[in-house]
Amino acid sequence: MSDVLERVKKIVVDNLDVEGDKVVESASFIDDLGADSLDLVELVMAFEEEFNIEIPDDVQESIRTVGDAVTHIKAHI
Protein backbone atom coordinates (compact mmCIF):
# COMPACT_ATOMS: atom_id res chain seq x y z
CA MET A 1 0.00 0.00 0.00
CA SER A 2 3.04 2.27 -0.01
CA ASP A 3 1.98 3.77 -3.30
CA VAL A 4 -1.03 5.39 -1.61
CA LEU A 5 1.28 8.12 -0.28
CA GLU A 6 2.77 8.64 -3.72
CA ARG A 7 -0.65 8.88 -5.35
CA VAL A 8 -1.89 11.26 -2.65
CA LYS A 9 1.26 13.33 -3.09
CA LYS A 10 0.73 13.65 -6.82
CA ILE A 11 -2.86 14.84 -6.33
CA VAL A 12 -1.80 17.38 -3.72
CA VAL A 13 1.02 18.71 -5.92
CA ASP A 14 -1.33 19.07 -8.91
CA ASN A 15 -4.22 20.58 -6.98
CA LEU A 16 -2.37 22.96 -4.69
CA ASP A 17 0.47 23.86 -7.03
CA VAL A 18 3.14 23.11 -4.38
CA GLU A 19 6.62 21.54 -4.51
CA GLY A 20 6.61 17.77 -4.08
CA ASP A 21 9.17 17.77 -1.25
CA LYS A 22 6.83 19.83 0.93
CA VAL A 23 4.15 17.17 0.73
CA VAL A 24 5.17 15.02 3.71
CA GLU A 25 2.84 13.07 5.98
CA SER A 26 3.00 15.64 8.75
CA ALA A 27 2.19 18.56 6.45
CA SER A 28 -1.08 20.39 7.20
CA PHE A 29 -3.02 21.23 4.06
CA ILE A 30 -4.02 24.64 5.39
CA ASP A 31 -1.05 25.69 7.53
CA ASP A 32 1.81 24.22 5.49
CA LEU A 33 0.51 23.80 1.95
CA GLY A 34 -1.50 27.01 1.50
CA ALA A 35 -4.90 25.41 0.98
CA ASP A 36 -8.17 27.10 1.90
CA SER A 37 -11.49 25.46 2.76
CA LEU A 38 -12.55 25.27 -0.90
CA ASP A 39 -9.23 23.67 -1.88
CA LEU A 40 -9.83 21.03 0.80
CA VAL A 41 -13.24 20.15 -0.61
CA GLU A 42 -11.72 19.79 -4.06
CA LEU A 43 -8.82 17.71 -2.74
CA VAL A 44 -11.19 15.26 -1.09
CA MET A 45 -13.14 14.99 -4.35
CA ALA A 46 -9.89 14.19 -6.14
CA PHE A 47 -9.03 11.49 -3.55
CA GLU A 48 -12.49 9.96 -3.96
CA GLU A 49 -12.03 9.88 -7.72
CA GLU A 50 -8.49 8.45 -7.61
CA PHE A 51 -9.19 5.69 -5.07
CA ASN A 52 -12.82 5.08 -5.98
CA ILE A 53 -14.04 5.56 -2.41
CA GLU A 54 -16.52 7.86 -0.73
CA ILE A 55 -15.29 10.04 2.12
CA PRO A 56 -18.29 11.17 4.24
CA ASP A 57 -18.56 14.84 5.19
CA ASP A 58 -17.85 14.25 8.90
CA VAL A 59 -14.68 12.38 8.03
CA GLN A 60 -13.64 15.12 5.60
CA GLU A 61 -13.49 17.53 8.50
CA SER A 62 -10.99 15.35 10.36
CA ILE A 63 -8.59 15.18 7.43
CA ARG A 64 -6.11 17.94 8.24
CA THR A 65 -2.76 16.55 7.15
CA VAL A 66 -1.39 14.49 4.29
CA GLY A 67 -0.98 11.65 6.80
CA ASP A 68 -4.66 11.88 7.82
CA ALA A 69 -5.66 11.45 4.20
CA VAL A 70 -3.30 8.49 3.65
CA THR A 71 -4.52 6.76 6.81
CA HIS A 72 -8.17 7.19 5.88
CA ILE A 73 -7.68 6.07 2.31
CA LYS A 74 -5.69 2.97 3.33
CA ALA A 75 -8.45 1.96 5.72
CA HIS A 76 -11.14 2.18 3.04
CA ILE A 77 -9.69 0.84 -0.19
Add this chain to the structure above:
Amino acid sequence: MSDRRVVITGIGIVSPLAATREATWERLIAGKSGAGRIDTFDPEDMPCKIAFQVPWVTGRGGGEGDPEAFDSEKFVSKKEMRRIDEFILYALAAAEEAVEDANWRPEDEEEKERTGVLIGSGIGGLESIYETAITLHEHGPRKVSPFFIPSALINLASGQVSIKYGFKGPNHSVVTACATGAHAIGDSSRLIKYGDADVMIAGGAEAVIGRIGIAGFCAAKAMSTNFNDTPEKASRPYDKDRDGFVMGEGAAVLVLEEYEHAKARGAKIYAEVSGYGLTGDAYHITAPAEGAEGGYRAMKMALKNSGIDPTEIDYVNAHGTSTPKGDEGEAGAVERAFGDHASNMSMSSTKSAVGHLLGAAGAIESAFCALAIRDQVMPPTLNLDNPSFETKLDLIPHKAKKGRVRAAMSNSFGFGGTNASLVLREVK
Protein backbone atom coordinates in the same frame (compact mmCIF):
# COMPACT_ATOMS: atom_id res chain seq x y z
CA MET B 1 -22.18 67.72 -10.40
CA SER B 2 -18.77 68.19 -8.85
CA ASP B 3 -15.91 69.79 -10.74
CA ARG B 4 -13.77 66.65 -10.40
CA ARG B 5 -12.74 65.55 -13.89
CA VAL B 6 -12.03 61.97 -14.92
CA VAL B 7 -9.27 60.90 -17.30
CA ILE B 8 -8.04 57.62 -18.76
CA THR B 9 -4.48 56.82 -17.69
CA GLY B 10 -4.22 53.13 -18.54
CA ILE B 11 -5.68 50.72 -21.10
CA GLY B 12 -5.55 46.93 -21.27
CA ILE B 13 -7.02 44.84 -24.08
CA VAL B 14 -7.35 41.11 -24.76
CA SER B 15 -9.15 40.80 -28.09
CA PRO B 16 -9.79 38.46 -31.00
CA LEU B 17 -7.10 40.40 -32.89
CA ALA B 18 -4.33 39.99 -30.28
CA ALA B 19 -3.62 39.58 -26.57
CA THR B 20 -2.38 43.13 -26.02
CA ARG B 21 -3.49 46.72 -26.49
CA GLU B 22 -0.92 47.88 -29.03
CA ALA B 23 -1.01 44.74 -31.19
CA THR B 24 -4.82 44.86 -31.23
CA TRP B 25 -4.82 48.53 -32.21
CA GLU B 26 -2.15 48.09 -34.87
CA ARG B 27 -4.05 45.21 -36.48
CA LEU B 28 -7.36 47.07 -36.22
CA ILE B 29 -5.92 50.09 -38.02
CA ALA B 30 -4.32 47.79 -40.61
CA GLY B 31 -7.78 46.44 -41.44
CA LYS B 32 -7.23 42.92 -40.10
CA SER B 33 -10.10 40.67 -38.98
CA GLY B 34 -10.07 38.27 -36.03
CA ALA B 35 -12.82 36.00 -37.40
CA GLY B 36 -12.58 32.27 -38.04
CA ARG B 37 -14.35 28.95 -37.75
CA ILE B 38 -15.02 28.04 -34.12
CA ASP B 39 -12.34 25.60 -32.91
CA THR B 40 -13.09 25.20 -29.19
CA PHE B 41 -15.90 22.75 -30.01
CA ASP B 42 -17.30 21.17 -33.15
CA PRO B 43 -19.86 23.74 -34.41
CA GLU B 44 -21.19 21.53 -37.19
CA ASP B 45 -24.74 21.35 -35.80
CA MET B 46 -24.91 25.12 -35.17
CA PRO B 47 -26.52 27.49 -37.69
CA CYS B 48 -23.61 29.86 -36.98
CA LYS B 49 -20.22 28.10 -37.04
CA ILE B 50 -17.95 31.15 -36.82
CA ALA B 51 -16.76 33.60 -34.21
CA PHE B 52 -14.06 36.08 -33.27
CA GLN B 53 -11.96 34.04 -30.83
CA VAL B 54 -8.99 35.27 -28.84
CA PRO B 55 -5.84 33.73 -30.39
CA TRP B 56 -4.08 31.55 -27.77
CA VAL B 57 -0.46 30.36 -27.79
CA THR B 58 -1.90 26.85 -27.49
CA GLY B 59 -3.11 27.27 -31.08
CA ARG B 60 -6.74 27.81 -30.26
CA GLY B 61 -8.49 30.70 -32.04
CA GLY B 62 -5.86 30.75 -34.78
CA GLY B 63 -3.07 31.61 -32.33
CA GLU B 64 -0.49 29.12 -33.57
CA GLY B 65 2.76 30.89 -34.39
CA ASP B 66 1.31 34.30 -33.52
CA PRO B 67 3.76 36.25 -31.32
CA GLU B 68 0.85 38.33 -30.04
CA ALA B 69 -1.27 35.36 -28.94
CA PHE B 70 -2.69 34.99 -25.43
CA ASP B 71 -0.74 33.01 -22.84
CA SER B 72 -2.88 32.27 -19.77
CA GLU B 73 0.16 31.15 -17.77
CA LYS B 74 1.46 34.72 -17.75
CA PHE B 75 -1.49 35.68 -15.58
CA VAL B 76 -2.67 32.77 -13.46
CA SER B 77 -1.29 29.51 -12.11
CA LYS B 78 -2.91 26.18 -12.88
CA LYS B 79 -4.41 26.22 -9.41
CA GLU B 80 -5.97 29.66 -9.89
CA MET B 81 -7.21 28.67 -13.34
CA ARG B 82 -9.64 26.17 -11.77
CA ARG B 83 -11.21 28.92 -9.68
CA ILE B 84 -12.13 31.17 -12.55
CA ASP B 85 -14.21 31.07 -15.68
CA GLU B 86 -12.48 32.37 -18.79
CA PHE B 87 -14.21 35.75 -18.64
CA ILE B 88 -12.41 36.34 -15.33
CA LEU B 89 -9.11 35.19 -16.85
CA TYR B 90 -9.47 37.74 -19.65
CA ALA B 91 -10.44 40.43 -17.10
CA LEU B 92 -7.32 39.69 -15.02
CA ALA B 93 -5.11 39.87 -18.10
CA ALA B 94 -6.60 43.14 -19.35
CA ALA B 95 -6.46 44.63 -15.84
CA GLU B 96 -2.78 43.69 -15.55
CA GLU B 97 -1.97 45.49 -18.79
CA ALA B 98 -4.06 48.53 -17.80
CA VAL B 99 -2.53 48.83 -14.33
CA GLU B 100 0.96 48.40 -15.79
CA ASP B 101 0.22 51.00 -18.47
CA ALA B 102 -1.00 53.49 -15.86
CA ASN B 103 1.89 52.61 -13.58
CA TRP B 104 -0.58 52.47 -10.69
CA ARG B 105 0.67 50.02 -8.04
CA PRO B 106 -0.10 51.76 -4.75
CA GLU B 107 1.62 50.41 -1.64
CA ASP B 108 0.08 52.99 0.64
CA GLU B 109 -3.06 51.81 2.47
CA GLU B 110 -5.02 55.00 1.88
CA GLU B 111 -4.25 54.96 -1.84
CA LYS B 112 -5.45 51.35 -2.02
CA GLU B 113 -8.67 52.37 -0.30
CA ARG B 114 -9.13 55.14 -2.86
CA THR B 115 -8.82 52.67 -5.77
CA GLY B 116 -11.90 50.72 -6.79
CA VAL B 117 -12.79 48.08 -9.35
CA LEU B 118 -15.89 47.92 -11.53
CA ILE B 119 -15.67 45.28 -14.23
CA GLY B 120 -18.84 43.84 -15.69
CA SER B 121 -19.85 41.00 -17.95
CA GLY B 122 -22.96 40.43 -20.01
CA ILE B 123 -23.42 36.76 -19.16
CA GLY B 124 -20.48 35.77 -16.95
CA GLY B 125 -19.58 32.14 -16.40
CA LEU B 126 -22.07 30.59 -18.79
CA GLU B 127 -19.66 27.84 -19.85
CA SER B 128 -18.97 26.93 -16.22
CA ILE B 129 -22.70 26.76 -15.56
CA TYR B 130 -23.21 24.58 -18.64
CA GLU B 131 -20.41 22.16 -17.77
CA THR B 132 -21.43 21.94 -14.12
CA ALA B 133 -25.04 21.28 -15.06
CA ILE B 134 -23.87 18.28 -17.09
CA THR B 135 -21.69 17.03 -14.21
CA LEU B 136 -24.59 17.42 -11.77
CA HIS B 137 -26.98 15.62 -14.10
CA GLU B 138 -24.61 12.74 -14.83
CA HIS B 139 -22.75 12.30 -11.54
CA GLY B 140 -24.79 14.00 -8.82
CA PRO B 141 -24.08 16.83 -6.37
CA ARG B 142 -20.93 15.30 -4.80
CA LYS B 143 -19.07 15.94 -8.05
CA VAL B 144 -19.88 19.66 -8.24
CA SER B 145 -16.72 21.72 -7.79
CA PRO B 146 -16.49 24.02 -4.76
CA PHE B 147 -15.14 26.62 -7.19
CA PHE B 148 -18.18 26.50 -9.46
CA ILE B 149 -20.08 29.43 -7.94
CA PRO B 150 -17.10 31.78 -7.46
CA SER B 151 -15.90 30.98 -10.97
CA ALA B 152 -19.22 31.85 -12.57
CA LEU B 153 -20.34 34.92 -10.60
CA ILE B 154 -20.06 38.08 -12.69
CA ASN B 155 -18.77 40.33 -9.91
CA LEU B 156 -15.89 37.93 -9.29
CA ALA B 157 -13.99 39.66 -12.12
CA SER B 158 -13.94 42.76 -9.94
CA GLY B 159 -13.35 40.60 -6.87
CA GLN B 160 -10.35 38.78 -8.32
CA VAL B 161 -8.75 41.99 -9.59
CA SER B 162 -9.18 43.67 -6.21
CA ILE B 163 -7.66 40.67 -4.40
CA LYS B 164 -4.68 40.55 -6.76
CA TYR B 165 -3.72 44.22 -6.32
CA GLY B 166 -5.20 45.04 -2.92
CA PHE B 167 -7.57 47.67 -4.32
CA LYS B 168 -9.97 48.30 -1.44
CA GLY B 169 -12.18 51.05 -2.86
CA PRO B 170 -15.66 50.53 -4.31
CA ASN B 171 -15.98 46.96 -5.59
CA HIS B 172 -18.84 46.74 -7.97
CA SER B 173 -20.07 45.18 -11.17
CA VAL B 174 -22.43 45.88 -14.04
CA VAL B 175 -24.71 43.52 -15.95
CA THR B 176 -26.49 45.25 -18.81
CA ALA B 177 -25.99 42.81 -21.70
CA CYS B 178 -24.15 44.49 -24.57
CA ALA B 179 -24.08 47.87 -22.85
CA THR B 180 -22.19 46.49 -19.83
CA GLY B 181 -18.73 47.81 -20.71
CA ALA B 182 -20.01 51.32 -21.41
CA HIS B 183 -22.05 51.42 -18.21
CA ALA B 184 -19.04 50.17 -16.22
CA ILE B 185 -16.92 53.04 -17.49
CA GLY B 186 -19.67 55.61 -17.13
CA ASP B 187 -20.64 54.54 -13.62
CA SER B 188 -16.98 54.40 -12.59
CA SER B 189 -16.48 57.95 -13.79
CA ARG B 190 -19.40 58.99 -11.59
CA LEU B 191 -17.89 57.25 -8.55
CA ILE B 192 -14.73 59.30 -9.07
CA LYS B 193 -16.66 62.52 -9.68
CA TYR B 194 -18.70 61.94 -6.54
CA GLY B 195 -15.53 61.41 -4.54
CA ASP B 196 -15.94 57.75 -3.63
CA ALA B 197 -12.63 56.92 -5.32
CA ASP B 198 -9.69 58.63 -7.01
CA VAL B 199 -8.90 55.71 -9.31
CA MET B 200 -11.24 53.10 -10.80
CA ILE B 201 -10.27 49.97 -12.70
CA ALA B 202 -13.23 49.78 -15.09
CA GLY B 203 -14.28 47.64 -18.01
CA GLY B 204 -15.94 44.50 -19.27
CA ALA B 205 -15.10 40.89 -20.00
CA GLU B 206 -16.85 38.11 -21.89
CA ALA B 207 -16.16 34.50 -22.89
CA VAL B 208 -19.27 32.67 -24.06
CA ILE B 209 -18.10 31.16 -27.36
CA GLY B 210 -19.22 27.69 -26.32
CA ARG B 211 -22.02 25.38 -27.36
CA ILE B 212 -24.62 26.88 -25.06
CA GLY B 213 -23.73 30.49 -25.83
CA ILE B 214 -23.74 30.02 -29.59
CA ALA B 215 -26.90 27.89 -29.51
CA GLY B 216 -28.70 30.50 -27.40
CA PHE B 217 -27.96 33.46 -29.62
CA CYS B 218 -28.69 31.36 -32.73
CA ALA B 219 -32.09 30.50 -31.28
CA ALA B 220 -32.75 34.21 -30.78
CA LYS B 221 -32.03 34.65 -34.53
CA ALA B 222 -29.43 37.27 -33.72
CA MET B 223 -26.40 35.74 -35.41
CA SER B 224 -25.00 35.64 -38.93
CA THR B 225 -25.54 32.35 -40.74
CA ASN B 226 -24.76 33.16 -44.39
CA PHE B 227 -20.98 33.41 -44.13
CA ASN B 228 -19.89 30.17 -42.46
CA ASP B 229 -17.43 29.50 -45.29
CA THR B 230 -16.05 33.06 -45.34
CA PRO B 231 -15.85 34.04 -41.65
CA GLU B 232 -13.97 37.29 -42.26
CA LYS B 233 -16.85 38.56 -44.43
CA ALA B 234 -19.59 37.84 -41.88
CA SER B 235 -19.48 40.91 -39.65
CA ARG B 236 -20.41 43.67 -42.11
CA PRO B 237 -22.18 46.56 -40.39
CA TYR B 238 -24.27 48.83 -42.68
CA ASP B 239 -23.70 46.57 -45.69
CA LYS B 240 -26.79 45.41 -47.56
CA ASP B 241 -25.77 41.73 -47.17
CA ARG B 242 -25.42 41.81 -43.37
CA ASP B 243 -27.43 39.09 -41.64
CA GLY B 244 -26.66 39.19 -37.94
CA PHE B 245 -23.84 39.66 -35.47
CA VAL B 246 -20.78 37.47 -35.03
CA MET B 247 -19.73 36.72 -31.48
CA GLY B 248 -16.42 37.90 -30.06
CA GLU B 249 -14.68 37.37 -26.73
CA GLY B 250 -12.05 39.03 -24.58
CA ALA B 251 -11.82 41.96 -22.21
CA ALA B 252 -10.93 45.61 -22.05
CA VAL B 253 -10.08 47.43 -18.85
CA LEU B 254 -9.39 51.13 -18.39
CA VAL B 255 -7.71 52.89 -15.51
CA LEU B 256 -9.87 55.93 -14.81
CA GLU B 257 -8.40 58.58 -12.61
CA GLU B 258 -9.31 61.94 -11.17
CA TYR B 259 -7.55 64.56 -13.29
CA GLU B 260 -5.59 66.36 -10.54
CA HIS B 261 -4.57 63.00 -9.07
CA ALA B 262 -3.23 61.93 -12.46
CA LYS B 263 -1.46 65.24 -13.04
CA ALA B 264 0.13 65.23 -9.60
CA ARG B 265 1.85 61.91 -10.23
CA GLY B 266 2.76 62.77 -13.80
CA ALA B 267 0.61 60.06 -15.34
CA LYS B 268 0.21 59.77 -19.09
CA ILE B 269 -3.32 60.79 -20.10
CA TYR B 270 -5.13 59.31 -23.09
CA ALA B 271 -8.37 61.27 -22.92
CA GLU B 272 -11.03 62.63 -20.60
CA VAL B 273 -14.29 60.78 -19.95
CA SER B 274 -16.38 63.90 -20.24
CA GLY B 275 -19.91 62.71 -20.92
CA TYR B 276 -22.17 59.77 -20.08
CA GLY B 277 -25.78 59.17 -20.99
CA LEU B 278 -27.96 56.18 -20.15
CA THR B 279 -31.54 55.39 -21.04
CA GLY B 280 -34.07 52.59 -21.40
CA ASP B 281 -36.19 51.76 -24.45
CA ALA B 282 -39.19 50.33 -22.57
CA TYR B 283 -40.00 48.60 -25.84
CA HIS B 284 -38.88 44.98 -26.46
CA ILE B 285 -36.61 42.36 -24.88
CA THR B 286 -34.30 41.98 -27.90
CA ALA B 287 -35.30 44.48 -30.61
CA PRO B 288 -34.18 48.12 -30.42
CA ALA B 289 -36.89 50.78 -30.29
CA GLU B 290 -37.99 52.31 -33.61
CA GLY B 291 -35.40 54.77 -34.87
CA ALA B 292 -33.13 53.85 -31.95
CA GLU B 293 -35.14 56.30 -29.91
CA GLY B 294 -33.53 55.20 -26.64
CA GLY B 295 -30.06 55.36 -28.14
CA TYR B 296 -30.82 58.85 -29.43
CA ARG B 297 -31.70 60.05 -25.94
CA ALA B 298 -28.56 58.43 -24.48
CA MET B 299 -26.43 60.32 -27.02
CA LYS B 300 -28.18 63.62 -26.29
CA MET B 301 -27.73 63.09 -22.56
CA ALA B 302 -24.03 62.27 -22.94
CA LEU B 303 -23.49 65.35 -25.10
CA LYS B 304 -25.36 67.54 -22.63
CA ASN B 305 -23.48 66.48 -19.54
CA SER B 306 -20.12 66.48 -21.32
CA GLY B 307 -20.61 70.22 -21.72
CA ILE B 308 -18.85 70.25 -25.07
CA ASP B 309 -20.15 71.59 -28.33
CA PRO B 310 -21.47 68.62 -30.35
CA THR B 311 -19.47 69.87 -33.33
CA GLU B 312 -16.31 68.84 -31.47
CA ILE B 313 -17.24 65.17 -31.86
CA ASP B 314 -15.26 64.02 -34.89
CA TYR B 315 -15.69 60.27 -34.52
CA VAL B 316 -18.42 57.91 -33.34
CA ASN B 317 -17.63 54.29 -32.54
CA ALA B 318 -21.05 52.84 -33.27
CA HIS B 319 -22.82 49.98 -31.59
CA GLY B 320 -23.31 48.72 -35.20
CA THR B 321 -23.63 44.99 -34.63
CA SER B 322 -24.28 44.03 -38.27
CA THR B 323 -27.90 43.12 -37.64
CA PRO B 324 -30.43 44.16 -40.30
CA LYS B 325 -32.55 46.35 -38.00
CA GLY B 326 -30.12 47.86 -35.50
CA ASP B 327 -27.53 49.42 -37.78
CA GLU B 328 -29.83 51.72 -39.75
CA GLY B 329 -31.73 52.80 -36.68
CA GLU B 330 -28.56 53.86 -34.90
CA ALA B 331 -27.16 55.71 -37.94
CA GLY B 332 -30.42 57.63 -38.24
CA ALA B 333 -30.35 58.47 -34.54
CA VAL B 334 -26.76 59.76 -34.83
CA GLU B 335 -27.81 61.96 -37.76
CA ARG B 336 -30.71 63.34 -35.74
CA ALA B 337 -28.59 63.91 -32.64
CA PHE B 338 -25.89 65.82 -34.53
CA GLY B 339 -27.93 67.56 -37.25
CA ASP B 340 -25.84 69.34 -39.90
CA HIS B 341 -22.61 68.34 -38.16
CA ALA B 342 -23.25 64.71 -39.16
CA SER B 343 -21.83 65.44 -42.61
CA ASN B 344 -18.50 66.42 -41.02
CA MET B 345 -18.31 63.33 -38.79
CA SER B 346 -16.98 59.83 -39.22
CA MET B 347 -18.56 56.75 -37.71
CA SER B 348 -17.34 53.16 -37.85
CA SER B 349 -18.21 49.85 -36.30
CA THR B 350 -15.13 48.02 -35.06
CA LYS B 351 -17.33 44.95 -34.56
CA SER B 352 -16.46 44.29 -38.20
CA ALA B 353 -12.90 43.47 -37.05
CA VAL B 354 -13.23 42.14 -33.49
CA GLY B 355 -16.82 40.89 -33.50
CA HIS B 356 -19.39 41.56 -30.82
CA LEU B 357 -17.73 41.22 -27.43
CA LEU B 358 -21.13 41.54 -25.70
CA GLY B 359 -20.42 42.72 -22.15
CA ALA B 360 -16.89 43.76 -23.11
CA ALA B 361 -17.96 45.60 -26.28
CA GLY B 362 -18.50 49.01 -24.69
CA ALA B 363 -15.18 48.78 -22.90
CA ILE B 364 -13.07 47.78 -25.90
CA GLU B 365 -14.84 50.31 -28.11
CA SER B 366 -14.24 53.10 -25.58
CA ALA B 367 -10.59 52.02 -25.53
CA PHE B 368 -10.54 52.33 -29.33
CA CYS B 369 -11.98 55.85 -29.03
CA ALA B 370 -9.22 56.79 -26.59
CA LEU B 371 -6.58 55.37 -28.93
CA ALA B 372 -8.18 57.21 -31.88
CA ILE B 373 -7.77 60.44 -29.91
CA ARG B 374 -4.17 59.54 -29.01
CA ASP B 375 -3.11 58.69 -32.56
CA GLN B 376 -5.53 60.90 -34.52
CA VAL B 377 -6.66 58.00 -36.67
CA MET B 378 -10.06 56.31 -36.92
CA PRO B 379 -10.50 52.55 -37.38
CA PRO B 380 -12.45 51.27 -40.40
CA THR B 381 -15.72 49.44 -40.94
CA LEU B 382 -14.64 46.27 -42.72
CA ASN B 383 -16.75 44.61 -45.41
CA LEU B 384 -18.81 47.71 -46.09
CA ASP B 385 -19.11 47.11 -49.83
CA ASN B 386 -22.63 48.42 -50.45
CA PRO B 387 -24.32 50.47 -47.72
CA SER B 388 -27.98 49.56 -47.37
CA PHE B 389 -29.02 53.17 -46.86
CA GLU B 390 -28.08 56.76 -47.67
CA THR B 391 -26.28 58.70 -44.97
CA LYS B 392 -24.39 61.94 -44.47
CA LEU B 393 -21.96 60.14 -42.17
CA ASP B 394 -18.62 58.86 -43.42
CA LEU B 395 -18.79 55.21 -42.35
CA ILE B 396 -15.03 54.70 -43.00
CA PRO B 397 -15.37 51.66 -45.30
CA HIS B 398 -12.50 49.17 -45.49
CA LYS B 399 -9.57 51.43 -44.57
CA ALA B 400 -8.65 53.41 -41.47
CA LYS B 401 -8.80 57.17 -41.84
CA LYS B 402 -6.32 59.71 -40.55
CA GLY B 403 -7.94 62.90 -39.38
CA ARG B 404 -8.51 65.26 -36.52
CA VAL B 405 -10.20 63.56 -33.55
CA ARG B 406 -10.89 66.16 -30.86
CA ALA B 407 -13.61 64.14 -29.20
CA ALA B 408 -15.27 60.78 -29.80
CA MET B 409 -18.51 59.09 -28.82
CA SER B 410 -18.97 55.41 -28.07
CA ASN B 411 -22.46 53.89 -28.27
CA SER B 412 -23.60 50.62 -26.70
CA PHE B 413 -27.11 49.19 -26.70
CA GLY B 414 -28.18 45.98 -24.99
CA PHE B 415 -30.96 43.39 -24.87
CA GLY B 416 -33.68 44.52 -22.54
CA GLY B 417 -33.60 47.96 -24.16
CA THR B 418 -30.66 49.42 -22.27
CA ASN B 419 -28.53 52.15 -23.85
CA ALA B 420 -25.32 53.93 -22.93
CA SER B 421 -23.27 56.61 -24.66
CA LEU B 422 -19.89 57.92 -23.60
CA VAL B 423 -18.10 61.06 -24.74
CA LEU B 424 -14.30 61.03 -24.64
CA ARG B 425 -12.28 64.14 -25.45
CA GLU B 426 -8.66 65.08 -25.72
CA VAL B 427 -7.09 66.79 -22.72
CA LYS B 428 -5.27 69.97 -23.57
